[in-house]
Amino acid sequence: xxxxxxxxxxxxxxxxxxxxFTASPAWGAIDSPAVRFQPGHWLLIEAGRIAGSQLEAxxxxxxxxxxxxxxxxxxxxxxxxxxxxxxxxxxxxxxxLDWLNRYTFPAEIRYSDPAVAKFGAERFLDALLAHGTTAxxxxxxxxxxxxxxxxxxxxxxxxxxxxxxVLMDRHxxxxxxxxxxxxxxxxxxxxxxxxxxxxxxxxxxxxxxPTSTPAQLAMAGAxxxxxxxLFMQTHVAENRAEVAWVAxxxxxxxxxxxxxxxxxxxxxxxxLAHGIWLxxxxxxxxxxxxxxxxxxxxxxxxxxxGLFDWPAAQRAxxxxxxxxxxxxxxxxxxxxxxxxxxxxxxxxxxxxxxxxGLHAATRGAAEALGLAHEIGxxxxxxxxxxxxxxxxxxxxxxxRQQVAxxxxxxVFAWMTLSDERDLVSCYVGGKVRFQPDKGH
Ligand SMILES: [Zn+2]
Numbered sequence: 001x002x003x004x005x006x007x008x009x010x011x012x013x014x015x016x017x018x019x020x021f022t023a024s025p026a027w028g029a030i031d032s033p034a035v036r037f038q039p040g041h042w043l044l045i046e047a048g049r050i051a052g053s054q055l056e057a058x059x060x061x062x063x064x065x066x067x068x069x070x071x072x073x074x075x076x077x078x079x080x081x082x083x084x085x086x087x088x089x090x091x092x093x094x095x096x097l098d099w100l101n102r103y104t105f106p107a108e109i110r111y112s113d114p115a116v117a118k119f120g121a122e123r124f125l126d127a128l129l130a131h132g133t134t135a136x137x138x139x140x141x142x143x144x145x146x147x148x149x150x151x152x153x154x155x156x157x158x159x160x161x162x163x164x165x166v167l168m169d170r171h172x173x174x175x176x177x178x179x180x181x182x183x184x185x186x187x188x189x190x191x192x193x194x195x196x197x198x199x200x201x202x203x204x205x206x207x208x209x210p211t212s213t214p215a216q217l218a219m220a221g222a223x224x225x226x227x228x229x230l231f232m233q234t235h236v237a238e239n240r241a242e243v244a245w246v247a248x249x250x251x252x253x254x255x256x257x258x259x260x261x262x263x264x265x266x267x268x269x270x271x272l273a274h275g276i277w278l279x280x281x282x283x284x285x286x287x288x289x290x291x292x293x294x295x296x297x298x299x300x301x302x303x304x305x306g307l308f309d310w311p312a313a314q315r316a317x318x319x320x321x322x323x324x325x326x327x328x329x330x331x332x333x334x335x336x337x338x339x340x341x342x343x344x345x346x347x348x349x350x351x352x353x354x355x356x357g358l359h360a361a362t363r364g365a366a367e368a369l370g371l372a373h374e375i376g377x378x379x380x381x382x383x384x385x386x387x388x389x390x391x392x393x394x395x396x397x398x399x400r401q402q403v404a405x406x407x408x409x410x411v412f413a414w415m416t417l418s419d420e421r422d423l424v425s426c427y428v429g430g431k432v433r434f435q436p437d438k439g440h
Contacts (some may be wrong), residue, residue: 075134084328221263296325
């Protein structure tokens with residue numbers, strides 16, 4: 001259900017096993033001081049914000065929701081996901097460029113219709129909440145109305161949402177191209193109406209370098225330079241054929257990343273999806289810019305794009321968050337994506353701890369976005385975007401949990417074996433926004 005009609009209790013306390021992070025866990029560390037685990041504690045929420053935690057039950061002035069024996073996490077943050085692509089999730093047999101033309105572009109054309117855009121935005125955000133994702137950085141389509149629909153639907157749900165009309169003025173079919181002048185007018189209007197309103201923020205949204213002319217990229221860079229509070233989102237170096245195409249289209253650029261860098265699109269509020277095929281200079285530029293890479297493992301595996309080297313990113317010093325990239329990704333579930341992330345790292349001989357993965361989907365993403373004061377942890381004063389999960393469902397996961405000897409083993413097994421079906425309750429700003437109908 002979507003509990004849009006439920007009232008907001010002034011003082012709310014949730015009991016369960018509280019897990020969040022106070023800092024960034026060191027790569028590979030099983031025992032990390034950055035992990036804050038408070039089993040059987042009450043999480044206190046006042047006026048929609050985290051007010052603290054304690055072992056003893058709060059008095060009767062608090063509305064109490066007892067989830068003893070369950071896991072309570074900050075809501076997940078998906079830093080790269082496409083609203084209109086729910087319709088093409090799980091599409092067979094294509095690499096990136098072919099997949100865009102065969103599946104994605106036809107799905108996106110329909111979002112020129114305001115009714116389709118509104119329905120799609122509502123369905124998409126409800127799906128995020130049903131997967132325990134309470135904040136996201138989202139691609140709509142090229143159509144202004146698709147961004148408006150997402151902003152409006154997120155405002156109704158009280159969600160933290162970063163999005164913006166997609167810029168693409170070439171190499172896309174009829175009905176999916178804009179032009180520089182109209183796109184600039186649309187961006188300025190959307191920024192004025194939505195950026196900084198409620199929990200909404202505008203992202204200058206370049207689909208990827210091949211679908212924007214140099215003039216449009218320059219316009220996008222000018223928007224970013226004019227207002228440092230704007231986000232920027234795009235794709236970079238996902239697939240080798242794509243990288244080769246960008247080299248043809250931008251022969252004077254040093255690299256794919258440089259196409260963005262020289263237009264002023266790399267800054268601390270920039271989110272670049274994938275970043276698989278980057279060289280050492282690109283990594284240095286990324287680290288110096290403060291931009292982050294959204295690691296999209298299920299998409300990278302599904303489309304055969306490549307294996308992102310997370311430890312190399314750590315050595316270079318740029319930030320990495322976790323993302324689903326649906327519909328190239330195969331699930332909105334962050335657990336499923338983190339499991340794929342573990343496998344991607346394992347293929348290169350690295351081991352991603354549950355701490356690294358869960359941090360990248362909560363506090364790490366929040367810090368990379370500059371939003372750690374609002375989301376990603378149970379720090380006092382942050383908004384109470386909180387999800388309650390079953391530790392296990394079904395005999396296999398339950399048996400696995402029973403033999404887990406220490407905390408990382410228990411949480412890693414949860415990350416590996418659970419998905420959205422284990423979600424018990426999803427709160428946004430202290431208000432229940434999703435509770436599954438478990439049939440009882
Ligand atoms: Zn994407």
